[in-house]
Amino acid sequence: MKDILASYDRAMLRDGWLFGDKGCRIGNPFAWTESERKGITDLEGLRALLFFYKMYYVEPQDFIEIDRDVLLRVGKGMLDVIRQYLPFADVSNNISCQALARAQDYAVIKAHCGDTFLSHVDVGPGLGASVLWEYGENYTAVEASPMSYGVQRLFYRGQREYEDTIVCEDFGEKPLVSAEILHVPSWNFHLVRDDSADLVTATFVLNELNYAGILWILCNISRITTKGGYVYIRDSDILKPGMHDISNDKALIDMGFECTYRLKYTNRHDYFGIPRVYRKATEKVYTFETLVDKYLGKHMTVSGGDEFKYNEE
Ligand SMILES: C[S@@+](CC[C@H](N)C(=O)[O-])C[C@H]1O[C@@H](n2cnc3c(N)ncnc32)[C@H](O)[C@@H]1O
Numbered sequence: 001m002k003d004i005l006a007s008y009d010r011a012m013l014r015d016g017w018l019f020g021d022k023g024c025r026i027g028n029p030f031a032w033t034e035s036e037r038k039g040i041t042d043l044e045g046l047r048a049l050l051f052f053y054k055m056y057y058v059e060p061q062d063f064i065e066i067d068r069d070v071l072l073r074v075g076k077g078m079l080d081v082i083r084q085y086l087p088f089a090d091v092s093n094n095i096s097c098q099a100l101a102r103a104q105d106y107a108v109i110k111a112h113c114g115d116t117f118l119s120h121v122d123v124g125p126g127l128g129a130s131v132l133w134e135y136g137e138n139y140t141a142v143e144a145s146p147m148s149y150g151v152q153r154l155f156y157r158g159q160r161e162y163e164d165t166i167v168c169e170d171f172g173e174k175p176l177v178s179a180e181i182l183h184v185p186s187w188n189f190h191l192v193r194d195d196s197a198d199l200v201t202a203t204f205v206l207n208e209l210n211y212a213g214i215l216w217i218l219c220n221i222s223r224i225t226t227k228g229g230y231v232y233i234r235d236s237d238i239l240k241p242g243m244h245d246i247s248n249d250k251a252l253i254d255m256g257f258e259c260t261y262r263l264k265y266t267n268r269h270d271y272f273g274i275p276r277v278y279r280k281a282t283e284k285v286y287t288f289e290t291l292v293d294k295y296l297g298k299h300m301t302v303s304g305g306d307e308f309k310y311n312e313e
Helices: 002-014 020-026 033-038 045-053 068-085 092-112 129-133 146-156 165-170 186-191 211-224 248-254 288-295
Strands: 117-123 136-143 162-164 181-185 197-203 225-235 257-262 274-280
Touching: 002 146, 002 165, 002 181, 002 186, 020 211, 045 068, 045 092, 045 146, 068 092, 068 129, 068 146, 092 129, 092 197, 092 225, 092 257, 092 274, 117 211, 129 136, 129 146, 136 146, 136 186, 136 197, 146 162, 146 181, 162 165, 165 181, 165 186, 181 186, 186 211, 197 211, 211 225, 211 248, 211 288, 225 248, 248 257, 248 274, 248 288
Parallel strands: 117 136, 117 197, 136 181, 162 181, 197 225
Antiparallel strands: 225 274, 257 274
16 A cells, blocks of 8 residues: 555656645545545555455346356456455355446447457446456556446456556556556546556446546546447446536537447436447546646636535636
């Protein structure tokens, strides 16, 4: 954990997130605001791992036919990892629930995002179980929470070829950025090359951020997604109170993405998050500054959180 925090501290200084307009008005894009509200931000090691296993405890409702092989592969992969660390933990129900959610995500992507992927970037991977899809040739995990980054390390180590860019930084090595599994902290998002991702996923992430966080992720999605590439998001269809009030769907459309799939429902409570797919239909790229101007203007101050925002225009 020390090396993750050291990397974060360096980047906050290096990129000016602490000072002036960024520090005082816009805020910190690397906060997990939803989890802070629940008071869970700094678990470490195996407690944090178990937190992510137990995050899923209800089976998601059916809405798409899943591939049983994917379900089994994800379930087995999750079981193998927990057995290595906490063989006594009773997580079979949690594994079934999360593996089913991942198999549903996979089925939507397979049906609506084309058949082959070179490069899949997963933003806010949580436990990291979607690495078990083995779908794209390269899987990149982008994470901001040190607690979650630490969990993903436990999960990814021992899987396919894995490069942890914070380890490279700690040892003074330049990351090769070519491993099958690449792990990048969100404050070093620049390590994910421009125009390089043909699939970006963000499941149960975008509604849990503050203003700076959503704008940071959106500008990076705009930068890394290739023209014709896909963005898969899955989240509640309402924005969570106290986070930010920027509609992810509308923002993607404003940035030149087209919605190519959205689960139709009569009661959103029946589902476990509403999956939607966007396709990038432009070469245009939006920077963080452009999005700040568009959604916050010159004066709106949001660094204290949604309840304390002021100077709305
Ligand atoms: C509710 S979990 C969802 C995990 C996983 N995608 C899933 O569907 O189970 C939210 C994830 O987003 C990550 N996250 C939180 N704040 C973030 C931020 N500001 N930038 C990037 N990721 C963030 C969390 O650390 C966690 O991995």
